[in-house]
Amino acid sequence: MIRPLALALFAALSYASCPHLEEATDCVPGSSKCEGGRPMLCSTGPRQERRWTPTSSVCASRGSFVCCPNVAVDGVVRSTCAPESACVVVSSADGGSQ
Amino acid sequence: MITEQQFQAFQRQLLGRVGGRLINRESSYEMGLIARLFDFLHELGMPLPTREEFLNGFATTLGPMVYMPSSWDPETKLLTLVHEAEHVRQWATGEFEDEEGIAGHFDMAFLYLTNGQARVRLEERAARAAGEFQHAMVSSGRPRLPSIEEATRFLEASYALGPDDLQFAKDLATHWLTEVGYGLYDTTAGIEAIAIAKQQGISL
Numbered sequence: 001m002i003r004p005l006a007l008a009l010f011a012a013l014s015y016a017s018c019p020h021l022e023e024a025t026d027c028v029p030g031s032s033k034c035e036g037g038r039p040m041l042c043s044t045g046p047r048q049e050r051r052w053t054p055t056s057s058v059c060a061s062r063g064s065f066v067c068c069p070n071v072a073v074d075g076v077v078r079s080t081c082a083p084e085s086a087c088v089v090v091s092s093a094d095g096g097s098q
Numbered sequence: 099m100i101t102e103q104q105f106q107a108f109q110r111q112l113l114g115r116v117g118g119r120l121i122n123r124e125s126s127y128e129m130g131l132i133a134r135l136f137d138f139l140h141e142l143g144m145p146l147p148t149r150e151e152f153l154n155g156f157a158t159t160l161g162p163m164v165y166m167p168s169s170w171d172p173e174t175k176l177l178t179l180v181h182e183a184e185h186v187r188q189w190a191t192g193e194f195e196d197e198e199g200i201a202g203h204f205d206m207a208f209l210y211l212t213n214g215q216a217r218v219r220l221e222e223r224a225a226r227a228a229g230e231f232q233h234a235m236v237s238s239g240r241p242r243l244p245s246i247e248e249a250t251r252f253l254e255a256s257y258a259l260g261p262d263d264l265q266f267a268k269d270l271a272t273h274w275l276t277e278v279g280y281g282l283y284d285t286t287a288g289i290e291a292i293a294i295a296k297q298q299g300i301s302l
Contacts (some may be wrong), residue, residue: 019205021215030269038198041273043266045215053219053266054198055273056284065282072276074246081277081284 023049032079034067039080056081104300105172109179111294113164116287118186120179123165124153147256159185161207173302177228184227184287188220195286214263218253222267223285225249226274230288233278235295236302243278246271 027033027042027050034040037060040052059065059081068087072078077088109120123129130153137149147155157166157178164182166175188206193199200209200216209216229249233242249271253259259267274284283289295301 019201019208021200021209021213030265032273039273041266041269043215043269044262046260046262051215053215053270054194055270056277056282057194057196057198059282062282062284065277065280070276072272073279074272076272078273078276080273081282082280086280 100172116187118162180231180291181224181228184224187286218267222270227285227288230283231291234292
């Protein structure tokens with residue numbers, strides 16, 4: 001009886017110590033935001049879990065760039081690194097997230 | 099037009115800077131072993147490449163080792179090498195240069211193999227490295243960046259990704275294509291490759 005219990009405990013501890021991606025509840029899939037001068041993207045995993053993913057380094061570390069909402073290559077306003085001149089103002093209802 | 103000699107000089111410098119090593123895929127023992135296994139499973143009806151396809155149609159990075167077919171033309175090898183060199187760097191130091199994101203070594207390998215979202219992140223960052231190189235080095239008359247579809251198509255087969263993962267790949271590609279379009283180069287392999295190519299007088 002002790003042995004299966006010890007094995008189960010060992011398996012649970014092993015699983016818990018494996019690397020994993022942090023989950024979050026405060027995002028809408030596909031939305032983006034700036035955090036600490038770095039762009040973040042919200043995604044959905046296979047169990048419908050959500051998480052914020054950093055999409056590049058801190059913008060200012062790569063020259064004259066800032067993290068701000070701007071018009072992305074698909075024509076949608078997204079928060080990415082951009083030159084300050086490309087930043088657009090979004091309404092507060094968006095929260096500047098997409 | 100890039101010559102084989104230029105490619106060899108380029109790969110020695112780039113892989114030297116990121117701590118990697120190029121191995122001839124066709125003559126490597128380990129790739130031969132995987133190819134035989136794939137061939138066997140292919141014969142059983144599994145949707146896997148045949149031995150010939152596996153050895154001549156793909157490049158693979160395992161830790162610091164880049165396995166690439168020697169038969170590819172030098173320009174294809176060069177662009178693929180920039181992608182693979184970013185995987186070498188991911189293995190060595192993680193997803194980003196700072197502490198953010200997926201860590202290197204065991205974390206990178208474990209998450210790459212077990213988590214579709216991690217696989218997308220690491221692959222799209224490697225695609226970005228090649229995209230940055232293309233954007234900086236391409237001469238006039240050719241597209242300087244791939245489209246969102248072109249930047250994600252390679253993930254649709256052989257990577258075991260679901261629809262959510264593929265949508266995530268498209269969103270990530272949209273982000274990096276936007277930034278690279280502004281001239282923001284962020285990947286170690288991309289930045290190093292651009293510097294080496296300029297030094298060696300290579301253009302696409």
